[in-house]
Amino acid sequence: MHNLNENYGVGIMGLGTVGLGTATILKRNEKILSIRKGGKIELIRVLEKQTEKARADLSALGFEPDIVTDDFGLFLATPGLDIVVELMGGTGVAKDFILRALQAKKSVVTANKDLMAIHGKELLTAAEENQVDLYFEASVAGGIPIIKVLKNDLIANNIQSIMGIVNGTTNYILTRMYDEHGNFNDVLKEAQALGYAEADPTADVGGFDAARKVAILASIAYNSRVTLDDVYVEGIEKISNHDIEAARKLGFVIKLLGIAKEENGEIEVRVHPVMIGTKHPLASVSDTFNAVFVTGDAVGETMFYGRGAGDLPTGSAVVSDICAVVEDIKHGVLATQGCTCYMQKPIRKQEDFVSKFYLRLKVKDSPGVLAAISKILGDHGVSIASLVQENGNHEDASLIMVTHKVKEGKFIKAKEELMESPVVYGIDNIIRVEVY
């Protein structure tokens, strides 16, 4: 059945967290992998600038330390090298090395979301031209199978929407703020101390990491190229304890969601904090866990949950891609999973998004204020679904409202007029309300 004599040579570029996780799995699960794939999958080369550290790390795992090199030419020329795994990150050298590996007819596996979100099409085309594979399951949501799931397992569906908690850092922060009433800055510091957040947290906290992942997911789900620039992005920096408590009272939790939809041939793609009902499956996705909630016209509601980062979880996705390449090599069918962006659909503008909105205002505490605010909202077609007034210090009051569904263009105009109203002292926050 299986030809057990086959050997498949793997080279890893970049021996950081995920690189070491991948090496660990290839060593630890060597036997079961060779049973499952009918051949030995062997790490035979590692490209890493910090050669000494890499040699020590690999020795500790039971590999020969001399498989390490810092010379890409030597790396690529390794005899028996079938599969190149790119785990360096970044969009400069990584892109160059991947292209050169593809040109040398090596199949490539990458976990590089930045690269795939920006240069995915170019790289997939290069793989196809060179008749080799390029797999990138680990680039979105770590160990959770979602790219192949969208491409293959849910292929029968018109995907109606994707809602993903795809950034562990922000999910950790929001979970701690909700469960322990921590404030944003303290929890961010705690996350940094635990290694869950970078020293410069902008990419995570600002929503940009999630935006890259959502661009990749939308491209696959809608068979149309969506890049980072197409994604509307807001981060979680403005979420305060006041918002968290208001959410709790309203029966919501706050999550940073990446959302992609297709309606009337337009793709809508955005990342921002969202209030979601506590009974929704995404509401119970806590701490650094990720989950992608996919609704298809046939399958209905599905959710894929797991660890979105980390050495072994991300390594699990990398090794599953390595095995997919092995399968393709074995059957001589490389380059069958090229770019799936067969169409180019327009991207919906922010003003055409439709949401409910949570709106927290500081207003003058006097009779007639509510009438004035309702009028401004009503003039722009924004109707109020619920409203709570919290008294302040005799001079001002806090007004918390949730609107009915409305186009953002209308809502923005209402907001601008509110800001000019003499009874409105300030808009404390605005958060979209998505699933109830």
Next chain:
Amino acid sequence: MHNLNENYGVGIMGLGTVGLGTATILKRNEKILSIRKGGKIELIRVLEKQTEKARADLSALGFEPDIVTDDFGLFLATPGLDIVVELMGGTGVAKDFILRALQAKKSVVTANKDLMAIHGKELLTAAEENQVDLYFEASVAGGIPIIKVLKNDLIANNIQSIMGIVNGTTNYILTRMYDEHGNFNDVLKEAQALGYAEADPTADVGGFDAARKVAILASIAYNSRVTLDDVYVEGIEKISNHDIEAARKLGFVIKLLGIAKEENGEIEVRVHPVMIGTKHPLASVSDTFNAVFVTGDAVGETMFYGRGAGDLPTGSAVVSDICAVVEDIKHGVLATQGCTCYMQKPIRKQEDFVSKFYLRLKVKDSPGVLAAISKILGDHGVSIASLVQENGNHEDASLIMVTHKVKEGKFIKAKEELMESPVVYGIDNIIRVEVY
């Protein structure tokens, strides 16, 4: 890139709920499927005894009614037939027809869990011998991708455990009992009225449907043949409102779980009601939804959630299998996904299972009773983690205990001695406590 001239002919055997769902998807999503697969996937033949109903149903969907036949010979001889989809159910005629289709070199897609749980190996071997595909994603958990996920996406892992809510009927009943305090018999009648439970509910309520699915999942996860007979099975018939309320007080919900584990080279596989902590992701899987919680040594905890039954959700899995066959035909790589049971591992006996136990006893209401019961448990190595006594009618009392982890062999002996004790009037229920 794609050769758009290819046509792929599909024949469906059995036009019941899932058959009609599959036909609906093939018609409704015909265009996007042909874009994604680079060829037209066409339903060209239907085998169905109730020909008149089938013709009317297909006409309503926009198919030619004359594609219906009740003659298997005619069905199989249809020119251009590439893929046979078996949706008749049962293990008699269905097995015969699948074998004859495989021998005629047709690839087969089936949603038949009974057949795969009992004759899976024989059928997969027949497919391999005839150099065609046999896919069965829809046989477990309806629209949720789980078979290909275990085979491919989680291939890097030694699977530590699988815990699945894989029967919608029982999950619906337990959800209603918990949310609305309904009793078992009333909720079962309600489920029957809604079409969620069969007139004879034994297969669902008794845990046998779940057992078939768990046998399939365990076979795939552990690369070792597990059949229905290997599965320890208990149903939910004995769950009372008293147990539900006790669970609520203890911070648990009750679910019917299919569990598979591998430890020390032994496979443990069982289906029974379980108390799980309310914060566990499986706890919020409500109504008829299914979910499979998989823990792997690399990926950690993952969960796959969605609709476990229904025309379109199950049809989604069937059509994804059809597309997988199309892909294999296109690249000339049929019969590459044969039986993956490369080993034969022993099945663990019930006495060697390890669990915590919830135990509800009716006892004599007098001093010294607790000491007597604790002694019996202690003599067999069963220690009590928590205990609540609820007073009864002066003569008896209800004792609710949760034990620490213990081997079932020891627990069963303790239970037998308890039943003979003069201070124990009866054992009302015993439920395993699995994840907290």
